[in-house]
Amino acid sequence: MIKLTVLYDNEACPGFAGSWGFSALIETGKEILLFDTGWDGTLLLKHMEKIGIDPASISKLVLSHQHWDHIGGLPEILHANPGLTVYVPSSFSENLKREIKKRANLVEIKEAVEISNGIWSTGELGDKIKEQSLVLSTENGSYVLTGCAHPGIDAIMDAALCHGNIKGIIGGLHDGERFERLKEMELIAAGHCTVHKEKIKVAFPSKYKETRAGVLFELR
Ligand SMILES: [Zn+2]
Ligand SMILES: [Zn+2]
Incomplete structure (x- = not known):
């Protein structure tokens, strides 16, 4: 079972604050990974504290793409966890990659690769805006x-699809x-950022789940 907690989203559960952006915490039982950082690092760390996660316990950070609402919390998380390994699409700006290298282990992603046991990057996809997703x-x-x-x-x-049957999708x-x-x-x-939330909800009423900061998914 993999535990996935939404740490940062435009919408939030009571006790959490909604803020434009996305971040999710992945707990495999052996390792804790962070996916994206939202834009406000202080809020991200506050939400981590609320669910009882020490940022220093995270071993890997995966950044999906170089948009402000996904990488904004990077300085705070690197400050709180200097030993972090950071996985970015190789198309990230050279200046940003150089700055990350000063403070963390940087891994550039081009092709699909296993990042943790059972957790894969799709590799860098897309033409205009390059982005990696996780499986x-x-x-x-x-x-x-x-x-x-x-x-x-x-x-x-x-x-x-090379990972077999896809049971679900989470995120923007x-x-x-x-x-x-x-x-x-x-x-x-x-x-x-999902534009067609209402349409998706109507099309798949029994499968659709609200995604907001503070929500925990137990993936089996
Ligand atoms: Zn974006
Ligand atoms: Zn976004």
């Missing part, structure tokens, strides 16, 4: 975790309308 594999199937899904649902799902889906790619899934947790 989280459990004994019973795999789940896709997206930042904004700028490369499109099709490109991300095509890249994820931007303006994606290829809902037929979602219909076989059990969990559709579209949050952050």
Whole structure:
């Protein structure tokens, strides 16, 4: 079982604050990973404290793409955890990569690669805005975790399919309308920048789950 807690989202559960951006914490039982950082690092650390996570216990940070609402919390998280390994799409700006290298171990991602046991990057996808998504594999199937899904649902799902049956998707889906790619899934947790939340909710009422800061998904 993989525990995924939404730490940062445009919307929030009571006790958490909504703020434009996305971040999720992944606990595999062996390792703790962070996916994106929202834009306000102080708020991100506050939400970590609220769920009882010490930022120093995170071993890996995966940044989906170089947009302000996904990387804004980077300075605070590097300050709180100097030993972190940071995975970025290789298309990140050279200046930003140089700055990250000064404070952390930087890994540039081009092709699909296993980042932790059962957790894969799709590799850098997309043309205009390059982005990596994660595939989280459990004994019973795999789940896709997206930042904004700028490369499109099709490109991300095509890249994820080599991990077998995709049981669910969590994260931002931007303006994606290829809902037929979602219909076989059990969990559709579209949050952050997803434009068509209402349409997705209506199309898949039993599978749609609200995604907001403070929500915990137990992925099996
Ligand atoms: Zn975004
Ligand atoms: Zn974006």
